[in-house]
Amino acid sequence: MNNDVLPLPRFEAVSAATPAAGGGLLTRRALLKGAVAIGAGSVLSAHAADAHLAGALPWQQAPGRPFSGYGQPSIFAKATERSIVQLYGPSAPGNGASFTPLHLLRGTITPAGLHFERHHHGVAEIDPARHQLVIHGLVARPLKFTIERLMRYPMVSRMLFIECSGNSFRNTLPEAPQVTCGEIHGLISCSEWTGVPLSMLLDETGVAAAANWIVAEGADAATMARSMPLAKALDDAMIALWQNGEPLRPEQGYPMRLVLPGFEGNMGIKWLRRIKLTTGPMHARDETSHYTDLLPDGKALQFTFPMGVKSVITQPSPGWGLQGPGYYDISGLAWSGADRIDQVEVSADGGRTWAVAALQEPVLSRSFTRFRLPWRWDGAPAVLMSRAQDRRGEVQPARDEWVRRYGATQRYHYNAVQAWQVGTDGKLRNVYA
């Protein structure tokens, strides 16, 4: 079997590229030059008689399996799975989280089956025929909507991330945990959500002048409830019924959930059954004892809804190692709960020098933005970092800056710069830098 019948991309142009910063970072244009070189390597040289038989592989010489009602990943890609944490063990098996394996995914869409989960009382299996959405409280006309009726409404689609307020909590611990990138940062996922703008339904119920907040509530075993400003409900909140083109998964709130672009994930009430318009917040458990930000002086910030600007290098990362010195495409994700990503910088020398990464279009507000930068690793120890800035000019903080603000025990809203230390063995370690 000749290697030259399977031509590999060549990146001669990259090796000659100008450095963009220290530690082997190359300019963004190096990627384009590399792409041109791919065609140049495609030369077939096998001319021997019946050479095609020598080149045939088993899956070419027998019929493949037939059709399936719902496609499954390759048996060779089975390891692409969520990592599960049960917070209270077997006594409450449905209280915990599963983490999206960010280090094993590319692009910006999270497959529905790999979307992170945070459940407080397990996954509700709701019969849509016995479920409806009601809107009441400070409205002119309290209304109820069956799923069938809601499905007839004009719908909008948006690419949006949902991030748990506790995402990356492991990096708030005193010692940097040695787990995969996904196990640290994977309480975030990005989907195309399709549904009915909540403002449209509130137009129909009418909104009383005294209304300032809403309470949204799910029909799960936690009967999860959260308060949120009416302004958000009228601005861009969505009653989502579809995720990445298919009906919501039960883990994402089937038959419907609230999606609040950029706000902490816990507020996007799954299995949504009720919306009540009120004068003020109800101070539910999950906006007092949980999902509040305890500061070093003992006071707690409440109702800190938008998720901060943040980024992480997903490849390479712990869980996605290097195979020896040479060319790599550094790739990662950036997002902001407030706006579009404006710029992502990458460092390969622990933050001494930075280069601006290329952003994959389209760059959408409150969605995943994929960034990348070519890198030639010389085999020496290195520290990779990324730092995002959104269109408002907010810049992702350094870790010590974040800890100064929040202290050592706050676990929510962690968005500091992540540093990955590259060892000479090509493995990556989580380090606080």
Added chain:
Amino acid sequence: MSTRRRRVLVIALAALLAPAANAGPDLGRPLSDAEIAVIDIDIAPDGDGLPKGKGTVADGIDIYMEKCAACHGARGEGATAPALAGGLGSLDTKAPVKTVGSFWPHATTLFDYIRRAMPYDRPMTLTNDETYALTAYVLWLNDIVGRKEVLNAQSLPKVRMPNRDGFVNGWDAESK
């Protein structure tokens, strides 16, 4: 004007009078007060939403031991589930302990949460009296109410939690 031309005019006028682009098809059906009564379970800090009924610490002990103690500990010290008592004065230290007594700003939240989500293995099965009694017991574990206290819709909102003033509204601060 021909019928046909008149029809065209009517359609054109209808288009002019059509609601804004955001207007929906109005497919919701009226929701009655009776329907709201069985589904609106929110309790506000001022007591709005609290039902009739009552409970005392003594009423709560047996229910707590049967339905709560296995996970939260007999004295609310925590076991597989979080502690419900203790931690007073710890919030500004390096090891804050956030419990009902040390952290929760409103007693009404306790009633609301117990009734909607507890006990973990059989949520939404407690009566209002049982919920008042468990609320009383957990507050008693934290020395917030006395053993003889009767909790009901009038007395519960008056219970002052130790960390009542410990929260800063980040949304209002941001919006100002």
